Amino acid sequence: xxxxxxxxxxxxxxxxxxxxxxxxxxxxxxxxxxxxxxxxxxxxxxxxxxxxxxxxxxxxxxxxxxxxxxxxxxxxxxxxxxxxxxxxxxxxxxxxxxxxxxxxxxxxxxxxxxxxxxxxxxxxxxxxxxxxxxxxxxxxxxxxxxxxxxxxxxxxxxxxxxxxxxxxxxxxxxxxxxxxxxxxxxxxxxxxxxxxxxxxxxxxxxxxxxxxxxxxxxxxxxxxxxxxxxxxxxxxxxxxxxxxxxxxxxxxxxxxxxxxxxxxxxxxxxxxxxxxxxxxxxxxxxxxxxxxxxxxxxxxxxxxxxxxxxxxxxxxxxxxxxxxxxxxxxxxxxxxxxxxxxxxxxxxxxxxxxxxxxxxxxxxxxxxxxxxxxxxxxxxxxxxxxxxxxxxxxxxxxxxxxxxxxxxxxxxxxxxxxxxxxxxxxxxxxxxxxxxxxxxxxxxxxxxxxxxxxxxxxxxxxxxxx
Amino acid sequence: xxxxxxxxxxxxxxxxxxxxxxxxxxxxxxxxxxxxxxxxxxxxxxxxxxxxxxxxxxxxxxxxxxxxxxxxxxxxxxxxxxxxxxxxxxxxxxxxxxxxxxxxxxxxxxxxxxxxxxxxxxxxxxxxxxxxxxxxxxxxxxxxxxxxxxxxxxxxxxxxxxxxxxxxxxxxxxxxxxxxxxxxxxxxxxxxxxxxxxxxxxxxxxxxxxxxxxxxxxxxxxxxxxxxxxxxxxxxxxxxxxxxxxxxxxxxxxxxxxxxxxxxxxxxxxxxxxxxxxxxxxxxxxxxxxxxxxxxxxxxxxxxxxxxxxxxxxxxxxxxxxxxxxxxxxxxxxxxxxxxxxxxxxxxxxxxxxxxxxxxxxxxxxxxxxxxxxxxxx
Numbered sequence: 001x002x003x004x005x006x007x008x009x010x011x012x013x014x015x016x017x018x019x020x021x022x023x024x025x026x027x028x029x030x031x032x033x034x035x036x037x038x039x040x041x042x043x044x045x046x047x048x049x050x051x052x053x054x055x056x057x058x059x060x061x062x063x064x065x066x067x068x069x070x071x072x073x074x075x076x077x078x079x080x081x082x083x084x085x086x087x088x089x090x091x092x093x094x095x096x097x098x099x100x101x102x103x104x105x106x107x108x109x110x111x112x113x114x115x116x117x118x119x120x121x122x123x124x125x126x127x128x129x130x131x132x133x134x135x136x137x138x139x140x141x142x143x144x145x146x147x148x149x150x151x152x153x154x155x156x157x158x159x160x161x162x163x164x165x166x167x168x169x170x171x172x173x174x175x176x177x178x179x180x181x182x183x184x185x186x187x188x189x190x191x192x193x194x195x196x197x198x199x200x201x202x203x204x205x206x207x208x209x210x211x212x213x214x215x216x217x218x219x220x221x222x223x224x225x226x227x228x229x230x231x232x233x234x235x236x237x238x239x240x241x242x243x244x245x246x247x248x249x250x251x252x253x254x255x256x257x258x259x260x261x262x263x264x265x266x267x268x269x270x271x272x273x274x275x276x277x278x279x280x281x282x283x284x285x286x287x288x289x290x291x292x293x294x295x296x297x298x299x300x301x302x303x304x305x306x307x308x309x310x311x312x313x314x315x316x317x318x319x320x321x322x323x324x325x326x327x328x329x330x331x332x333x334x335x336x337x338x339x340x341x342x343x344x345x346x347x348x349x350x351x352x353x354x355x356x357x358x359x360x361x362x363x364x365x366x367x368x369x370x371x372x373x374x375x376x377x378x379x380x381x382x383x384x385x386x387x388x389x390x391x392x393x394x395x396x397x398x399x400x401x402x403x404x405x406x407x408x409x410x411x412x413x414x415x416x417x418x419x420x421x422x423x424x425x426x427x428x429x430x431x432x433x434x435x436x437x438x439x440x441x442x443x444x445x446x447x448x449x450x451x452x453x454x455x456x457x458x459x460x461x462x463x464x465x466x
Numbered sequence: 467x468x469x470x471x472x473x474x475x476x477x478x479x480x481x482x483x484x485x486x487x488x489x490x491x492x493x494x495x496x497x498x499x500x501x502x503x504x505x506x507x508x509x510x511x512x513x514x515x516x517x518x519x520x521x522x523x524x525x526x527x528x529x530x531x532x533x534x535x536x537x538x539x540x541x542x543x544x545x546x547x548x549x550x551x552x553x554x555x556x557x558x559x560x561x562x563x564x565x566x567x568x569x570x571x572x573x574x575x576x577x578x579x580x581x582x583x584x585x586x587x588x589x590x591x592x593x594x595x596x597x598x599x600x601x602x603x604x605x606x607x608x609x610x611x612x613x614x615x616x617x618x619x620x621x622x623x624x625x626x627x628x629x630x631x632x633x634x635x636x637x638x639x640x641x642x643x644x645x646x647x648x649x650x651x652x653x654x655x656x657x658x659x660x661x662x663x664x665x666x667x668x669x670x671x672x673x674x675x676x677x678x679x680x681x682x683x684x685x686x687x688x689x690x691x692x693x694x695x696x697x698x699x700x701x702x703x704x705x706x707x708x709x710x711x712x713x714x715x716x717x718x719x720x721x722x723x724x725x726x727x728x729x730x731x732x733x734x735x736x737x738x739x740x741x742x743x744x745x746x747x748x749x750x751x752x753x754x755x756x757x758x759x760x761x762x763x764x765x766x767x768x769x770x771x772x773x774x775x776x777x778x779x780x781x782x783x784x785x786x787x788x789x790x791x792x793x794x795x796x797x798x799x800x801x802x803x804x805x806x807x808x809x810x811x812x813x814x815x816x817x818x819x820x821x822x823x824x825x826x827x828x829x830x831x832x833x834x835x836x837x838x839x840x841x842x843x844x
Contacts, residue, residue, distance in 0.1 A: 196685055198509070199510075256688075353830050354830075355827075355829060359818065362721075367721075422826045425831065462774045462827060
């Protein structure tokens, strides 16, 4: 008991000890700038229309059915507000409001349609959330320029450590997720993806070799598992950061993963020492001599007693959830990759080449007629592709079809799904129990008993069969 | 900065695989009994075969058949009689057959002019056609005249009644002049679209073949040549072959109620023949068989190079089954469906197998993503 409480006290002291605000400030500017760039890129690619205006149906998250797109004008306005908020974060102008607005608008957009889910969007949402609670604007910001009293030189360590911890969880969970037989022993799915890039210069031809896929798989797993520790350790930090850059640039070249590599390259800078970040800030300050002021002027930011307690509670709850979400899959039966129950929000990146095809059979008991729904009349090709491998989305679409046919006068349609899925180079196999009337199945977190068992016999491999 | 031996070796352990990759020249220990051939090379050769021996000849052939159609319809208009009508009908059928070889490639130039919508929108809005004939007020290619132009409309114009009655419609009927003009305008409209696409594809014209075979497009990502071919084929097969030619007339998409009037060649009465020709075009594209019948490098060789021989065989078997199935329905397809819808439904079901193999297993193995749009992944 005594030691426990002594340990807790030590932990508390360590987390609330003062440290330079510089890493937090650099992180704020970097994050705001990258988010601004991401939003501009997203808009220029035409994705606002493609993903949020053109589709007539959206797959919602359980409990978030009320999150709906806002129409063309509304969506462009929402992205504009989000863009302004990223600038507010970057420049430290009305910082907390900007951070909160960014988090809320970004998360709202991500909640509109599950088929657009990407782990890196989830990461951005989380960082956006954490940013709200830290005083990242109390130096090198327009807020300080407006009100110099805001300026501080130091902050409690936890305001920086939460980002390090969050990044560590991303990497380590991503690494642990790679410790599976497909990744390690079959080099799947890299073995399918790398040959797609054989036409790129220099390394192209090597990408066709299975040995390359194995090397990349193992290097990737080791990288994810251990990089954080090398970043934390001062003596290995520079080399580790070089590895960060090489790794993420390589993924940017090889895979269509958008801004994510740059977000990680920028974010991991936070592991560097306060002195490093002071130098970065000073370099920026020199660009504008008038604003030069000693980095050390100003006091230490401290939350009030109650605010501190609330923040502590919030952070404990947040990280407890972050620990739970990636392991919740173990509460479900059968292969995680197959059922995807507990797959999202778990830092499982690049683990699966999964494709499927789902046909919805509709039967009207009143007339005895049977037919098939045309998925393409309701879904974009991308939505259809994403749906076909995720049972919760298949269920959601079946319920949408039920509403659709009821509106057309079919009182009680029976809707069953005939579906096939291929996973990591295995021959496609039936995915769902085709006899189950999905209109009778309620959505929720209960195990989906209508998913057929995963058949993982070695003979099912299409590529690299033994 | 100094490193202890221990930390350095740990780091080395971390970085070695990455470094090795960039030094490896294929001399590493290969766990595979037989390394695949270089798929990069195969892919370029396959694309060249597809572009030069399948796509381009299909378009050129279509262009020639449309030119012949123009000649035949001009002759019919100049002198409407049973003989010239028969020739025009034959030329129309030949053009519609040629279209079956070219309709798989709705990307690039064909996509920019929306060739499929221009040439092959059906069912025909025959009321609209009649209005246009008598009013002379129309704009082929516009949305309002979307179902009043193209090859199916020509089918209506040349087959709407018995041969003698059709001849009368173009000679003695009150609207004969308007009908003759409408027929010729329609042929011109089709010809204009086809000529544009062919010109755009040819090396001597817009040189889309050069774009198609550009090194930068030799990958499998969105916008790559293979990505475009597979996405276009996949979309065409599902919506316009399986559904358009068989499923929709059979009532698969209309609550089980057959729609025999939605067959492709409703008036000409050779819809099943067109469907069979289209299946064969799909098969030839998969096998890499050129329009002249020469077997070149196709998707089958590509899959074999990736060691997915079983999948290749399954797809070939599936195509054979589909060809056999389309033989069980007879022309006129509309009458066949009215007599027994189940035959066409069963063709549809057989056709479905191929979608699973092609759209999931094959694209997965090839690393081609079916999205038709560029998105980030993770």
